[in-house]
Amino acid sequence: MNDRERWDCAIAAVSADYAALPSALQGEVKTLATAIRGARRELHSLAQEMGSGTICASCGGQCCLRGKYHVTVADILVFLAEGEPLFTPRFNRDVCPYLDDYGCMMAPSLRPFPCITFNCERIEELWEPERIAAFYRGERQLRALYGKLEQLFAHRAGAARRMAILGYNQ
Numbered sequence: 280m281n282d283r284e285r286w287d288c289a290i291a292a293v294s295a296d297y298a299a300l301p302s303a304l305q306g307e308v309k310t311l312a313t314a315i316r317g318a319r320r321e322l323h324s325l326a327q328e329m330g331s332g333t334i335c336a337s338c339g340g341q342c343c344l345r346g347k348y349h350v351t352v353a354d355i356l357v358f359l360a361e362g363e364p365l366f367t368p369r370f371n372r373d374v375c376p377y378l379d380d381y382g383c384m385m386a387p388s389l390r391p392f393p394c395i396t397f398n399c400e401r402i403e404e405l406w407e408p409e410r411i412a413a414f415y416r417g418e419r420q421l422r423a424l425y426g427k428l429e430q431l432f433a434h435r436a437g438a439a440r441r442m443a444i445l446g447y448n449q
Contacts (some may be wrong), residue, residue, distance in 0.1 A: 282370035290365060293355045296432075304431070305360070311428040312360035315353075316388040318421040319395045323387035325414050331402045342397055343375045343383070350377070353428045363389060384397040392425060 280288070300308065358365050366384045368376035377384050378395075387395060396418045403411060 281371065282368075282376070285401060286368055286370070289352075290355065294359060297356060297359045304379055307431060308356055308428065309360040311424060311431065312357040315357055315421065315424045316361065318417060318424055319388045319390065322395050322414060322417045322421065325417065326398055326402060329402065329405050329410065331398065334399075334401050338399075340380060340400070342399060343378055343394075344445050349375075351391065351425075351429075352432065353425050354389075354391045356428060356432060361389075390422065394422065 297308070298307070314349070355365070357363075366377075368384075369379065370376045372378075383390060385391075385394075398414070406414070
């Protein structure tokens with residue numbers, strides 16, 4: 280199975296499992312998805328306020344060169360629960376498949392955990408200790424929200440299969 284087939288299978292499996300959830304459980308997933316997006320926005324804002332966009336543009340996003348397996352079931356669930364259209368990764372290139380000619384295909388509030396929580400040394404060395412502490416508090420909060428969403432959804436049939444399709448081992 281190639282990467283595109285793996286992606287299509289994962290999207291189909293997660294979409295079917297999400298659609299089959301009782302409405303109360305879909306509501307819980309939606310609540311967590313909204314909280315995850317808010318936490319991602321906050322982390323992105325903390326970095327942007329210190330000029331990370333300029334720094335990232337100047338290095339060409341070297342940290343984004345690889346990232347094939349960054350998207351998880353939880354990330355797909357956020358797209359589904361929030362009614363956001365899914366994009367088509369570009370697996371035929373030797374860089375992160377979630378980059379297009381203009382940068383990341385995902386808005387910051389939809390980016391996977393590693394993408395929204397990583398700051399290189401060039402960025403963090405500009406931050407005062409309070410900002411670093413605030414960022415890592417936010418990272419822990421986001422990690423906890425992911426854990427809740429994964430735990431909630433892991434009880435559904437096929438969770439291990441979905442993770443394997445995406446290239447992850449549980």
